[in-house]
Amino acid sequence: MTPLKNGSPGRASARAAASLDAGMAPRVVVVGAGFGGLAAVRVLRRHPVTVTWIDRRNHHLFQPLLYQVATAALSPADIATPVREIARKWTNVEVRLGTVLTIDRKQRVVTTSEGEVPYDFLVVATGAETSYFGNKDWARHADGLKGLEDAVAIRRKVLLALERADTAPSDEERRRLLTFVLIGAGPTGIEMAGAIADLAKRMLVPDFRNVKPEMVSVILLEAMDQVLPGFPQDLAAFAHRKLTDMGVDVRTGTMLDRIEEDGVVAGDQRIASRVIIWSAGVKATPVAHWLDAEAGEKGKVTVTSDLSVPGDAQVYVIGDAALALDEEGNPLPGLAAVAKQQGAFVGRRIADLVRGRQERPPFRYRDWGTLATMGRASAVADFGWLHLRGFGAWVVWVVVHIWYLVAFRNRTRVLVNWAWEYFAFRPGARLITGDPHRD
Amino acid sequence: MTPLKNGSPGRASARAAASLDAGMAPRVVVVGAGFGGLAAVRVLRRHPVTVTWIDRRNHHLFQPLLYQVATAALSPADIATPVREIARKWTNVEVRLGTVLTIDRKQRVVTTSEGEVPYDFLVVATGAETSYFGNKDWARHADGLKGLEDAVAIRRKVLLALERADTAPSDEERRRLLTFVLIGAGPTGIEMAGAIADLAKRMLVPDFRNVKPEMVSVILLEAMDQVLPGFPQDLAAFAHRKLTDMGVDVRTGTMLDRIEEDGVVAGDQRIASRVIIWSAGVKATPVAHWLDAEAGEKGKVTVTSDLSVPGDAQVYVIGDAALALDEEGNPLPGLAAVAKQQGAFVGRRIADLVRGRQERPPFRYRDWGTLATMGRASAVADFGWLHLRGFGAWVVWVVVHIWYLVAFRNRTRVLVNWAWEYFAFRPGARLITGDPHRD
Numbered sequence: 001m002t003p004l005k006n007g008s009p010g011r012a013s014a015r016a017a018a019s020l021d022a023g024m025a026p027r028v029v030v031v032g033a034g035f036g037g038l039a040a041v042r043v044l045r046r047h048p049v050t051v052t053w054i055d056r057r058n059h060h061l062f063q064p065l066l067y068q069v070a071t072a073a074l075s076p077a078d079i080a081t082p083v084r085e086i087a088r089k090w091t092n093v094e095v096r097l098g099t100v101l102t103i104d105r106k107q108r109v110v111t112t113s114e115g116e117v118p119y120d121f122l123v124v125a126t127g128a129e130t131s132y133f134g135n136k137d138w139a140r141h142a143d144g145l146k147g148l149e150d151a152v153a154i155r156r157k158v159l160l161a162l163e164r165a166d167t168a169p170s171d172e173e174r175r176r177l178l179t180f181v182l183i184g185a186g187p188t189g190i191e192m193a194g195a196i197a198d199l200a201k202r203m204l205v206p207d208f209r210n211v212k213p214e215m216v217s218v219i220l221l222e223a224m225d226q227v228l229p230g231f232p233q234d235l236a237a238f239a240h241r242k243l244t245d246m247g248v249d250v251r252t253g254t255m256l257d258r259i260e261e262d263g264v265v266a267g268d269q270r271i272a273s274r275v276i277i278w279s280a281g282v283k284a285t286p287v288a289h290w291l292d293a294e295a296g297e298k299g300k301v302t303v304t305s306d307l308s309v310p311g312d313a314q315v316y317v318i319g320d321a322a323l324a325l326d327e328e329g330n331p332l333p334g335l336a337a338v339a340k341q342q343g344a345f346v347g348r349r350i351a352d353l354v355r356g357r358q359e360r361p362p363f364r365y366r367d368w369g370t371l372a373t374m375g376r377a378s379a380v381a382d383f384g385w386l387h388l389r390g391f392g393a394w395v396v397w398v399v400v401h402i403w404y405l406v407a408f409r410n411r412t413r414v415l416v417n418w419a420w421e422y423f424a425f426r427p428g429a430r431l432i433t434g435d436p437h438r439d
Numbered sequence: 440m441t442p443l444k445n446g447s448p449g450r451a452s453a454r455a456a457a458s459l460d461a462g463m464a465p466r467v468v469v470v471g472a473g474f475g476g477l478a479a480v481r482v483l484r485r486h487p488v489t490v491t492w493i494d495r496r497n498h499h500l501f502q503p504l505l506y507q508v509a510t511a512a513l514s515p516a517d518i519a520t521p522v523r524e525i526a527r528k529w530t531n532v533e534v535r536l537g538t539v540l541t542i543d544r545k546q547r548v549v550t551t552s553e554g555e556v557p558y559d560f561l562v563v564a565t566g567a568e569t570s571y572f573g574n575k576d577w578a579r580h581a582d583g584l585k586g587l588e589d590a591v592a593i594r595r596k597v598l599l600a601l602e603r604a605d606t607a608p609s610d611e612e613r614r615r616l617l618t619f620v621l622i623g624a625g626p627t628g629i630e631m632a633g634a635i636a637d638l639a640k641r642m643l644v645p646d647f648r649n650v651k652p653e654m655v656s657v658i659l660l661e662a663m664d665q666v667l668p669g670f671p672q673d674l675a676a677f678a679h680r681k682l683t684d685m686g687v688d689v690r691t692g693t694m695l696d697r698i699e700e701d702g703v704v705a706g707d708q709r710i711a712s713r714v715i716i717w718s719a720g721v722k723a724t725p726v727a728h729w730l731d732a733e734a735g736e737k738g739k740v741t742v743t744s745d746l747s748v749p750g751d752a753q754v755y756v757i758g759d760a761a762l763a764l765d766e767e768g769n770p771l772p773g774l775a776a777v778a779k780q781q782g783a784f785v786g787r788r789i790a791d792l793v794r795g796r797q798e799r800p801p802f803r804y805r806d807w808g809t810l811a812t813m814g815r816a817s818a819v820a821d822f823g824w825l826h827l828r829g830f831g832a833w834v835v836w837v838v839v840h841i842w843y844l845v846a847f848r849n850r851t852r853v854l855v856n857w858a859w860e861y862f863a864f865r866p867g868a869r870l871i872t873g874d875p876h877r878d
Contacts, residue, residue: 159497163536
């Protein structure tokens with residue numbers, strides 16, 4: 001049922017229809033300033049609608065480089081762009097800072113921490129959050145990596161471990177303090193593992209006189225039989241080899257039993273560690289709950305082929321919050337590229353509906369390739385028809401990441417930082433902040 | 440009594456003397472990685488001593504630019520340099536992260552949160568902290584500005600005030616949310632006031648569509664009869680005029696009665712505000728308590744003319760932690776320049792003692808001038824024989840601040856950020872971080 005074209009629209013959608021009939025610009029609310037939301041707003045700013053763009057943060061975050069904040073290579077501001085700065089010249093777009101509390105699809109109102117916002121069309125692109133598969137206490141011992149605060153907290157732990165190891169009374173104690181455990185060998189896991197190995201085994205060695213590279217253990221645990229599950233086997237094998245060369249202890253096919261305050265138990269072994277980083281799972285933000293819609297795998301909202309919520313052509317869910325299927329009926333992966341293409345698609349779709357075009361072509365994801373990097377100057381790239389590995393893939397990775405950074409300012413900053421780190425071989429944002437007495 | 444040259448040195452100094460006699464390099468402990476501590480270590484690294492350099496932070500902070508982090512112009516990493524990076528090539532210097540708990544002058548041992556460190560010579564340069572003149576509850580309502588965490592907290596409050604004002608239901612509410620009160624019109628107070636006025640009344644106006652410049656009040660309260668107490672009157676008058684032109688409501692000769700959760704009371708008036716910034720007072724870190732030494736004004740340790748603690752030529756206190764007098768018997772001001780000159784002096788003094796030179800020339804502060812800036816492209820400079828004001832003084836201010844930043848990397852970063860802000864007229868680090876639900 002799409003209230004725009006057929007009868008019985010209910011009171012609220014009658015109001016929506018009325019606002020449309022009265023010649024007022026239809027109100028589109030976009031929730032989320034990640035890749036999906038940004039792509040949708042970018043399209044909608046050129047159409048006769050008024051957009052309210054809501055996020056609980058004041059910045060768009062370039063998540064693919066978040067691990068570089070966690071490993072002291074970049075500063076938070078390098079990979080974040082204020083949402084209001086992005087939308088500064090988009091006259092039909094209004095920015096709102098606020099957290100969604102609930103969404104009333106009958107009344108067509110989004111309730112946020114800062115008040116209510118009515119909509120004629122709604123795009124929900126609030127992404128995913130860290131999931132510990134229901135083990136709530138694991139969250140206390142293992143850090144996820146979704147926001148800037150997470151990244152700064154991990155940076156703090158890694159740098160503090162080095163500081164403490166340097167003053168530790170024995171080498172045994174040093175080894176214990178310098179054991180870093182990463183759980184999950186997807187792109188984030190291998191990128192973090194490579195970066196921590198680079199940092200602790202190479203870059204910072206001259207600064208910590210009692211720390212020897214061989215005292216540092218970076219252990220990467222993966223339940224699947226290969227790193228980078230989902231990547232072609234030859235690339236995964238290359239990444240595995242490369243990480244091993246860098247001194248990362250890669251353990252595939254290792255099921256995690258539990259995470260404790262001072263270590264993890266996997267299979268028949270216990271690894272003592274106080275720096276445990278979790279990149280094994282995410283779940284959707286509670287969008288299904290807000291919308292009172294059906295949730296599928298990982299809490300994602302099941303959407304139709306045009307990314308609308310079944311039976312409600314005024315509400316769209318995209319990106320990591322949506323369970324969308326490809327032509328073969330497989331779920332689309334949780335990638336920035338998927339979210340961006342979906343955002344642009346939904347923007348165009350709403351523009352079409354406003355213009356009175358009723359065709360509903362399905363969303364098709366166009367896979368341009370996938371990338372993952374392992375530390376300094378090595379990466380893998382899967383373009384389907386072409387597999388790249390090593391330095392060439394890393395150059396592609398650098399170009400793509402700089403290119404897709406949102407603002408000119410961020411591009412310059414990140415490039416300057418990378419050049420510095422590459423040539424001076426020192427991390428760029430090595431700050432321990434927060435209460436010095438807290439762990 | 441200087442245990443190095445005469446008898447009855449006690450057990451611990453006998454140990455120290457023994458370490459000296461045995462041909463071991465004397466152990467110098469420097470506590471604090473601010474301007475004073477850094478200057479002392481810079482001298483000592485060239486002398487036959489082993490230096491242990493302790494700070495509770497892992498970075499040297501360029502405090503004169505801290506207000507620019509608080510007003511979103513710079514990122515924390517731009518004005519901070521890791522202590523270990525500074526000391527990377529100083530082979531006789533060992534860096535320790537730790538908080539001083541106490542100092543035993545008999546045993547000659549510094550006890551830190553991370554363990555004990557014995558010394559033959561000690562330099563304490565731990566600076567000052569915010570003082571609310573004994574009004575503990577004021578600390579909850581008014582933010583001081585001494586560390587990076589303070590700066591990020593103020594940035595958060597200022598930016599959140601703008602976000603909330605933009606969605607506020609009435610103009611009256613907007614005006615209330617956009618009232619910023621600054622207490623104390625010393626250099627930090629006027630720099631903050633100017634920067635907040637620039638930010639909220641000019642730079643960010645295009646981004647907040649419901650905020651008009653005239654809704655923003657920046658109120659600067661000062662108990663003395665002029666802003667910049669201590670500066671020559673003509674320069675203070677210029678700064679006052681310039682701030683007024685920028686829209687800052689400068690109220691000199693205004694005694695503060697109290698600070699409450701949602702406003703301040705001064706004289707017969709109450710100013711409602713939720714963003715209250717305190718730059719009216721500092722006190723020394725508890726050095727007198729650690730050393731069991733005599734404390735003077737603001738808790739500073741009274742030192743002799745060579746900056747040693749009376750009766751103990753192996754312990755020196757410098758910078759904001761010390762009460763040192765000039766030739767006329769007036770206390771030296773709490774300036775970076777004083778701390779730096781004292782640090783270098785004490786470094787040379789210890790080197791002399793180690794070499795067996797016993798002369799004890801007094802410390803003399805050489806005043807090269809004082810600077811303060813008011814927002815964009817205006818400053819005052821007092822060189823004694825020459826008073827500069829306006830654009831010329833601002834150019835001097837820029838050159839001096841870039842010049843004194845510690846690392847090449849920080850210099851480049853800050854310069855690029857300033858150029859960006861100057862020409863693009865946008866702040867460079869406009870991030871709200873922390874829990875979105877917390878105030």
